Each structure stands twice: as C-alpha cells, then as structure tokens.
Amino acid sequence: MSGQEFDPASITVLAFDIFGTTVDWYTGVARQAAEIFTELGLGLDGGAFVGEWRDRYLPSMARVQNHERDWAYLDTLHRESLDDLLRQHGVAEAVDEAARARLVRAWHRLPAWDDSVAGLTRLAGRYVVAALSNGGFALLTHLAKDAKLPFDCILSAELARTYKPDAQVYRTAAGLLDVAPEQVLMVAAHKWDLDGAAAAGLRTAFVERPREKGPDRVADRATDVAADISVTSFPALADALGVP
Amino acid sequence: MSGQEFDPASITVLAFDIFGTTVDWYTGVARQAAEIFTELGLGLDGGAFVGEWRDRYLPSMARVQNHERDWAYLDTLHRESLDDLLRQHGVAEAVDEAARARLVRAWHRLPAWDDSVAGLTRLAGRYVVAALSNGGFALLTHLAKDAKLPFDCILSAELARTYKPDAQVYRTAAGLLDVAPEQVLMVAAHKWDLDGAAAAGLRTAFVERPREKGPDRVADRATDVAADISVTSFPALADALGVP
Missing domain, CATH: 3.40.50.1000 (HAD superfamily/HAD-like)
Structure with a gap:
C-alpha cells in the first residue's frame, strides 16, 4: 500500500x-433496537433497521469532512439519520423522544x-x-x-x-x-x-x-x-x- | 468551597x-536524576535538584496560561527550565543533549x-x-x-x-x-x-x-x-x- x-x-x-x-455494532444495536421496537409495539426488524441506519453513517460524516456543514458529534449525526429513517418508515409519531435517545445511546454499549x-x-x-x-x-x-x-x-x-x-x-x-x-x-x-x-x-x-x-x-x-x-x-x- | x-x-x-x-514525582525523578548525575561524575543531589526544577513548573506554565507565550508542551517547558537550572549550577557543559533528553523523559515514568x-x-x-x-x-x-x-x-x-x-x-x-x-x-x-x-x-x-x-x-x-x-x-x- x-x-x-x-x-x-x-x-x-x-x-x-x-x-x-x-x-x-450490528448485533449490539440490532438487539437494543429490537427491544425498544417491541416495547413500542412496532413491527420493525431491528437488524434490517440498523443496517439502513448504518448506511447513512459515511454520507453524514462526509458532509462534515467536506465542510458542507460545521463539526457535529457522531451522536448528533446518528440522531439526525435516525429521525429521517423513522419518518421514512412512517413511524415518526410512534417513537418518542426518550426512545430516540435510547436508540442513539445504543451505539455507546456494544x-x-x-x-x-x-x-x-x-x-x-x-x-x-x-x-x-x-x-x-x-x-x-x-x-x-x-x-x-x-x-x-x-x-x-x-x-x-x-x-x-x-x-x-x-x-x-x-x-x-x-x-x-x-x-x-x-x-x-x-x-x-x-x-x-x-x-x-x-x-x-x-x-x-x-x-x-x-x-x-x-x-x-x-x-x-x-x-x-x-x-x-x-x-x-x-x-x-x-x-x- | x-x-x-x-x-x-x-x-x-x-x-x-x-x-x-x-x-x-519527587522520588521518581530524584532517583533517575541521581543515576544520570552519577554516570556523568557530577556531585549534584538528585532530590534537591528536582525540587528546584519543580519550583519552575507553575511559573513556566503561567506564562502560557497568561498568553505571554504561545502554547508549548510540558516537555518543552521542562527542558527550558532544566537548561536554565544546569546553567545556574555551572554544569551546563557537563550535561550533554542525550542526558538532558533522559532527564526530561524521567517525568514520563514515575x-x-x-x-x-x-x-x-x-x-x-x-x-x-x-x-x-x-x-x-x-x-x-x-x-x-x-x-x-x-x-x-x-x-x-x-x-x-x-x-x-x-x-x-x-x-x-x-x-x-x-x-x-x-x-x-x-x-x-x-x-x-x-x-x-x-x-x-x-x-x-x-x-x-x-x-x-x-x-x-x-x-x-x-x-x-x-x-x-x-x-x-x-x-x-x-x-x-x-x-x-
């Protein structure tokens, strides 16, 4: 190289x-997400969801790296792409602030x-x-x-x-x-x-x-x-x- | 408080x-300094020397903190006060570059x-x-x-x-x-x-x-x-x- x-x-x-x-990260976040979705009575698959979430990872950081936006913490980027993804799945109403904070925090414990x-x-x-x-x-x-x-x-x-x-x-x-x-x-x-x-x-x-x-x-x-x-x-x- | x-x-x-x-720090640096001074055949006391060296610690950092000088690493401040102290003790000629680097490095292992x-x-x-x-x-x-x-x-x-x-x-x-x-x-x-x-x-x-x-x-x-x-x-x- x-x-x-x-x-x-x-x-x-x-x-x-x-x-x-x-x-x-896949197993760790998928497990925690599945637990939260079950509590909320949502039929979302934890594993598929975290895959889609992770797909937004590099593009979200690239915008900081390319100076398209100011520095933002990974937690902030995770939260923004989570909000976007929940809207896309039509479950934005069903996932409250506390659940979203728990989902972002899932990346802290793997x-x-x-x-x-x-x-x-x-x-x-x-x-x-x-x-x-x-x-x-x-x-x-x-x-x-x-x-x-x-x-x-x-x-x-x-x-x-x-x-x-x-x-x-x-x-x-x-x-x-x-x-x-x-x-x-x-x-x-x-x-x-x-x-x-x-x-x-x-x-x-x-x-x-x-x-x-x-x-x-x-x-x-x-x-x-x-x-x-x-x-x-x-x-x-x-x-x-x-x-x- | x-x-x-x-x-x-x-x-x-x-x-x-x-x-x-x-x-x-006192025991650690005094011991390493004594070893180096002995190797160089100098009669300096390691403990007294490190006490004087440490006396220059807060004043040297205060100059950075008060913006009297640009940011400088602690290793750099240690080195400057060491050079000063060796001159003051009249042994600047006797302590070479390698020994000075070892003395500064003594603060890394305590x-x-x-x-x-x-x-x-x-x-x-x-x-x-x-x-x-x-x-x-x-x-x-x-x-x-x-x-x-x-x-x-x-x-x-x-x-x-x-x-x-x-x-x-x-x-x-x-x-x-x-x-x-x-x-x-x-x-x-x-x-x-x-x-x-x-x-x-x-x-x-x-x-x-x-x-x-x-x-x-x-x-x-x-x-x-x-x-x-x-x-x-x-x-x-x-x-x-x-x-x-």
Missing part, C-alpha cells in the same frame, strides 16, 4: 478502529468480538494501544469501559473536529502520542479507513470481520484490501507482529 | 491530577503512590476515572501504562492548549466526556488545582500527600484547603463516596 517494506520494529502505536473492527480483549491484552504488552474511531470521545470511553477493552488511551476524530478518512484525524492521533505517522499501525476492518490512514502516512493492518454487517450484507474482504498486514483476528495480528 | 451541598450521586466522572496526587492502583480500581467500578494533568497526552499515556493505572481515558491540558488552573482545561475535560462541570469531581493534592476546578464549576476532593515534595519541603495540608471532600488516600476517597 505504501510501497515501502513493512518493518514491525518501526511501529510504536497501534490505533484500532472500533465499530466493526473491535466491537460488533459487545466486543470474542477475540478482541485477548488480542488487545497481548498487543498492549509491546505497543501503546489506542482506540481511534469516528465515535465521540465520551462514546468511546463508555464503550471501552463497558466492554473492558484494555486501551491505553482513547483517541477520537472529535479531537481533530473532522472525521476519518480525513488525514487530519490520523495525524492528530500521531501528534498527541508524539510519534511520526509511520510509527502508527492503523488496524481496521474497512478499506476506506486503511486507505485514509495510508494516505496520511500511517501503516495499515486489515482485520477481516465477515459478520460485521450482519447476515445479509457483505463486509470488506481481505482480497479487496491492500494493507501491510492482513489477518482475521486480533490474536492473529499479535502473531503476525511477533508479540507473545 | 462551592457553597452548595455536595451529593456524591451527582458525580459521574472523577478527574485525577497526576504529579504528586497519583504518582510520586512510581504510583502505594494506594493509587487499588483506589482507582475501586472507584472505576462506579465512575468514569480520567487522568487530568498538565502533563502532555503522550507523557500521561506512557506514565499511566507504565504504572498500570486503570484510567478509562487520558485527558490532558494539551487538549485545551493551555494549563491548569485555566478554567478552559477543566471545561474541555467535562465537554469531551459529555457531562456538565458539576458532574466532575476533581481529585488533587494541590490547593491551586482545586481552586481552579471549583472556579470552573467542578466539585473537588483534596488528597493529602505529605511526602509529595520530598523530605525537606512542605506539601499542601488538609487544614489549608477548602474542598467538598478531604481524604488521605484513594481508598479513603472510595470510602467517602460510598464505593465498595
């Missing part, structure tokens, strides 16, 4: 994407993939391990605490007041940790994120998470992504980096 | 000062007080526990990792590009964690820090650390500090807040 030989010894920081890479904690624990033995997500600082702090993810620090696109894949997000992260971009390995399950990281001078590790978008949608596959390292779990990343 | 009754149930975030409150990890672990069971120090983001990340301090996130004055006791530092911390200032309890061993936190609308807990400045200097004492809570250790803070 970068055209330069990859040397694990040049890396000091591992920056982990969160939604889909470290935690299973289950880690089975291998995430074990892999992060191993990797933290050698590297600084940081969360680096488009989720807000508070959201990521809540999420990491709840899922017991052993990050050394929380970094967020919020600290750069723009969104990945804007180079500024990756460079702000490297700057705060006082390292050069090429000393950071961005770990993600998404091609667009790794392409952005590489363009900002970071090194890249792809983690294939085939169930990321639920049973009915296709996630990014290793064959489609050019990265310095390509693995299928966090422990496999530790193996690839030679971390015991 | 704030004039309002203190209710532990109103608190969601505990923000911990680091140098002197959570870690023993021993926790004996009760810090146990207290933080208990408190993290109920609250979001954050580091909130004038140390840089990278410094605090290294320090917390090395001392195994179980913080949920690292916050730093660097994120506000000014220094405590500037209200902006405390408010930036509350804003990033998406809480009101009065939902944050600032925990510190220094009157100036708690006064700044209270002025910014935070609640305050004083932790008396009588050995903070080493054997020859007097640290802030409970009798001199007005705070919502006053304790002598982190486990005592957990007791005071009713955290099991």
